[in-house]
Amino acid sequence: MDKFVDANSKNNKAISPVHLVALVDIGLFALLSIRTGVFEPFIMILGGTKIVLTYTMYLILKKLKMGDPYIALIVALLASLGLTMQLRLSTEVGTKQFIWFLLGMGIFFVTTFIYHYFHKRIRAIWLFYGLMLSLFILTLIVGVRINGAKNWIIIGPFSFQPSEFIKILFVYFMASFVSNPEKLEVELKGQKITSKWILMGLVFVLLGFFVLQREFGTALLVFMVYISTLYVFEKAVLFSVINISVAGAAAFMAIQVLPHLQTRVTTWLHPFADIAGKGYQITQSLFAIGSGSFFGTGVGLGYPQFIPNVETDFIFSAICEEMGIFGGIAVIILFMLLVYRGMKICLLLRDPYTKVVAFGLTTTAGFQTFLIIGGVTRVVPLTGVTLPFVSYGGSSLVSSFLILGLLQALSGSILREESFNDEKNHNKQ
Amino acid sequence: MKKTTTNSRILHVFVVMSILFLVLIGYMSYFELRGKSSLMSNSYNRRLKAYEEGIIRGTIFDRDGEVLAITKIKNGVTTRSYPYKRLYSQVIGYSNDMLGKTLLEAQYNDTLLGLNALGVVGNTMSLITGEPKTGNNLILTIDHDLQTRARELIGDKRGAIVAINPKTGEILAMVSTPDYNPNESALDENWDYLTTDENSPLLPRAVLGLYPPGSTFKVVTAVAAIKKGLDDFQVEDTGSVVIDGKTFTNAGDKVYGTLDMISAMTVSSNVYFTTLSEKLGGRALVSTAEKAGINKKLNFDIPTSKSKINTKIKSDTELAATVIGQGKLLVTPLQMALICAGIANDGVIMKPYLVKSVSDRNGEILTTTFTKKLYRFTDAKTANQVTDMMVEVVKNGTGKRAAISGINVAGKTGTAQNEKSSQGGYDHAWFIGFAPADDPEIAIAVLLENQAEDGGQVAAPIARKLMNLWLNK
Numbered sequence: 006m007d008k009f010v011d012a013n014s015k016n017n018k019a020i021s022p023v024h025l026v027a028l029v030d031i032g033l034f035a036l037l038s039i040r041t042g043v044f045e046p047f048i049m050i051l052g053g054t055k056i057v058l059t060y061t062m063y064l065i066l067k068k069l070k071m072g073d074p075y076i077a078l079i080v081a082l083l084a085s086l087g088l089t090m091q092l093r094l095s096t097e098v099g100t101k102q103f104i105w106f107l108l109g110m111g112i113f114f115v116t117t118f119i120y121h122y123f124h125k126r127i128r129a130i131w132l133f134y135g136l137m138l139s140l141f142i143l144t145l146i147v148g149v150r151i152n153g154a155k156n157w158i159i160i161g162p163f164s165f166q167p168s169e170f171i172k173i174l175f176v177y178f179m180a181s182f183v184s185n186p187e188k189l190e191v192e193l194k195g196q197k198i199t200s201k202w203i204l205m206g207l208v209f210v211l212l213g214f215f216v217l218q219r220e221f222g223t224a225l226l227v228f229m230v231y232i233s234t235l236y237v238f239e240k241a242v243l244f245s246v247i248n249i250s251v252a253g254a255a256a257f258m259a260i261q262v263l264p265h266l267q268t269r270v271t272t273w274l275h276p277f278a279d280i281a282g283k284g285y286q287i288t289q290s291l292f293a294i295g296s297g298s299f300f301g302t303g304v305g306l307g308y309p310q311f312i313p314n315v316e317t318d319f320i321f322s323a324i325c326e327e328m329g330i331f332g333g334i335a336v337i338i339l340f341m342l343l344v345y346r347g348m349k350i351c352l353l354l355r356d357p358y359t360k361v362v363a364f365g366l367t368t369t370a371g372f373q374t375f376l377i378i379g380g381v382t383r384v385v386p387l388t389g390v391t392l393p394f395v396s397y398g399g400s401s402l403v404s405s406f407l408i409l410g411l412l413q414a415l416s417g418s419i420l421r422e423e424s425f426n427d428e429k430n431h432n433k434q
Numbered sequence: 435m436k437k438t439t440t441n442s443r444i445l446h447v448f449v450v451m452s453i454l455f456l457v458l459i460g461y462m463s464y465f466e467l468r469g470k471s472s473l474m475s476n477s478y479n480r481r482l483k484a485y486e487e488g489i490i491r492g493t494i495f496d497r498d499g500e501v502l503a504i505t506k507i508k509n510g511v512t513t514r515s516y517p518y519k520r521l522y523s524q525v526i527g528y529s530n531d532m533l534g535k536t537l538l539e540a541q542y543n544d545t546l547l548g549l550n551a552l553g554v555v556g557n558t559m560s561l562i563t564g565e566p567k568t569g570n571n572l573i574l575t576i577d578h579d580l581q582t583r584a585r586e587l588i589g590d591k592r593g594a595i596v597a598i599n600p601k602t603g604e605i606l607a608m609v610s611t612p613d614y615n616p617n618e619s620a621l622d623e624n625w626d627y628l629t630t631d632e633n634s635p636l637l638p639r640a641v642l643g644l645y646p647p648g649s650t651f652k653v654v655t656a657v658a659a660i661k662k663g664l665d666d667f668q669v670e671d672t673g674s675v676v677i678d679g680k681t682f683t684n685a686g687d688k689v690y691g692t693l694d695m696i697s698a699m700t701v702s703s704n705v706y707f708t709t710l711s712e713k714l715g716g717r718a719l720v721s722t723a724e725k726a727g728i729n730k731k732l733n734f735d736i737p738t739s740k741s742k743i744n745t746k747i748k749s750d751t752e753l754a755a756t757v758i759g760q761g762k763l764l765v766t767p768l769q770m771a772l773i774c775a776g777i778a779n780d781g782v783i784m785k786p787y788l789v790k791s792v793s794d795r796n797g798e799i800l801t802t803t804f805t806k807k808l809y810r811f812t813d814a815k816t817a818n819q820v821t822d823m824m825v826e827v828v829k830n831g832t833g834k835r836a837a838i839s840g841i842n843v844a845g846k847t848g849t850a851q852n853e854k855s856s857q858g859g860y861d862h863a864w865f866i867g868f869a870p871a872d873d874p875e876i877a878i879a880v881l882l883e884n885q886a887e888d889g890g891q892v893a894a895p896i897a898r899k900l901m902n903l904w905l906n907k
Binding site: 233236237238240277280281285288289291292293294295296298299307308311325330333334337338340341344345348351352360364368371372374375378379382384 | 439440441443444445446447448451452454455457458459461462463465466470473474476478479480481484
């Protein structure tokens with residue numbers, strides 16, 4: 006039984022969505038290859054590779070019944086928009102992004118195939134926490150400051166952002182807690198301290214590390230995932246409220262004492278007050294979105310390069326400028342669909358551990374999308390997280406594809422395993 | 435049991451996330467429709483300049499095709515050139531790389547650059563043909579001859595002249611002085627002086643200047659009085675009247691004897707109208723003034739100030755001052771031209787406009803502005819009654835100097851006290867009028883700041899010369 010294909014799909018004559026993805030790819034890459042007036046075959050080669058890869062991926066997932074066939078297609082479409090925008094901004098950066106994309110696809114497949122061998126073996130809450138802490142400490146020791154935040158590790162020619170992986174580890178940390186909360190119980194002077202208070206302490210230490218590295222966006226993201234998980238799986242309303250209050254008070258104090266955090270808030274509230282300085286980036290983003298209007302200037306006809314860091318944090322503004330806010334809304338709807346499919350997987354899973362993992366990964370991707378799109382449109386303060394699958398950057402792309410691979414595995418092999426076990430149990434009785 | 439609640443809570447989170455995404459979509463739509471309008475013209479929006487590069491800005495013509503503003507290319511450098519220098523500076527404004535854009539150049543920037551829907555076809559064509567992109571042209575309602583003459587007549591006085599076709603709302607001439615040379619080198623050179631001089635030479639007085647209307651406002655008072663059935667009101671004019679403790683006198687302390695409304699208008703008796711004000715009441719006056727557009731924001735092709743009347747007139751003294759155009763009452767010269775045009779056009783004020791049509795680079799007309807009713811100021815009968823009074827003003831009264839032989843001219847003079855005159859300076863001189871009275875083709879408002887002579891002496895002759903020129907064209 007395949008839970009992810011509609012019952013009537015056997016008779017469904019509608020065009021398979023994979024063809025639609027290919028059609029979008031043909032349009033985007035063809036347009037891109039002639040945008041300068043001279044035909045660039047290189048772009049077409051990249052486009053062709055992308056299409057072949059999309060079909061291969063889809064057929065493998067479908068034939069081998071590896072779970073939800075749509076999440077990877079949604080991502081394929083997002084990646085198309087990301088790749089074409091990156092190539093349009095700069096062929097060099099776009100090509101690098103393409104290589105990262107290929108690596109991401111590789112990681113996606115490897116994860117999808119081998120994940121079920123591991124998921125039962127490693128469920129050690131202290132291991133996950135230890136890994137997160139070591140990544141933090143490693144960053145603090147050998148980390149490099151890029152754009153004011155000391156959150157990069159450079160090894161030879163490669164640089165990566167540990168926080169992109171800490172957020173995934175955090176999901177596993179939460180899953181371990183929900184399935185085995187007793188492991189956090191500590192006895193202090195004969196007094197038992199309830200595991201959730203230990204959890205709260207550990208989480209706030211993590212948040213402190215994020216703030217130390219000026220990763221306010223990731224801190225907020227992790228906190229949102231934390232609270233959502235508490236709400237769904239712990240049903241501890243009062244405890245959630247306490248957490249939110251403490252975090253709110255801490256954030257309020259942090260804003261008073263940390264000037265760079267203060268700056269984020271003031272530029273959010275009054276972006277035009279210091280338009281030549283601190284408000285420059287966000288106002289340029291607004292100009293870009295505004296000048297694109299509903300239908301956009303057309304790919305290659307706008308000026309997204311006027312926005313500093315357009316290829317990472319502000320890629321969404323570039324999409325809005327050249328593809329219009331209809332293009333931007335399409336991106337948002339794709340993420341909504343992705344979250345919907347993720348939640349569907351989460352609903353089908355029964356083992357609390359895997360359920361929390363699916364839930365955490367989905368909310369991580371979803372909230373991260375909200376934070377960055379809300380940031381560049383000035384709905385919320387700009388916190389500098391990346392737009393999954395679209396923003397430029399190896400760490401971001403690889404961690405996004407890792408999340409996709411994990412979700413894919415959960416929807417395929419893991420779900421099958423669960424149903425199989427259920428049936429077995431049922432037969433025994 | 436536990437599982438269902440977990441799953442329903444998962445759905446709660448999904449709903450919350452969906453709402454967050456919908457908020458983003460909603461905000462972005464709002465931003466495109468409303469939010470962005472005020473910020474896109476910010477000078478830090480480098481796109482504006484980037485778009486302009488390589489686009490040849492459209493030409494601005496007068497109603498007969500006279501070039502008023504044109505972009506010239508010399509050695510690959512484009513400059514905006516205004517062949518008549520200061521003549522159109524207070525209508526067209528300037529387009530300057532460093533100093534930005536004002537007036538029509540600013541308001542019609544997208545049209546002149548071909549950036550709005552009208553320009554899409556042409557610019558898409560030039561993408562294919564490789565020709566330089568060209569914006570669209572503006573054809574104004576202004577008549578170059580009339581504008582030139584108006585500027586000559588006002589000379590070095592400070593003030594404004596607005597000439598309008600009362601039947602259509604087309605602005606035929608609009609002059610504000612002092613003015614300036616908007617050409618790039620002159621503008622850059624004089625910028626410090628232009629921005630700091632106490633006479634505000636950058637201010638388009640015709641649309642942004644606010645002045646007490648003086649006796650020209652008696653036209654509005656008359657409309658209000660007729661509406662209230664006070665047509666036959668008579669006063670024994672003894673040269674002065676005391677209202678609530680304050681004495682009002684006629685100009686030059688003249689005594690006119692028995693006056694009805696028409697003779698009172700002819701001689702511009704303050705005694706008559708201030709006495710009338712007690713019968714009229716503040717509410718009737720304010721509502722008539724508002725019907726003529728006072729206290730309302732006027733959407734025009736260039737920015738305008740809102741003319742203002744105090745809606746809560748407190749005392750009889752204040753009301754008496756207001757009916758003769760003093761008190762808490764300020765109007766733009768354009769507003770007075772509209773009131774005059776409303777009387778001329780059977781009580782209907784047409785929407786004023788400066789841009790007659792937009793054409794593409796080949797001279798093909800793309801859009802034409804439709805004439806539109808703006809306000810129903812009063813009914814035709816009242817308008818004709820007031821016209822008769824204004825004809826008498828020019829025939830036998832204070833406006834004799836506006837008379838043209840063989841043509842019925844209607845008019846009203848005004849001499850308005852202001853801040854400067856109360857400190858020993860001169861009053862403002864006003865004249866509003868239209869001709870021919872029975873089939874008006876032109877309505878004019880003339881305002882001259884701080885003149886030694888009154889409106890009938892200095893402002894009326896200017897109106898006469900302009901009406902004469904227009905009617906003989």
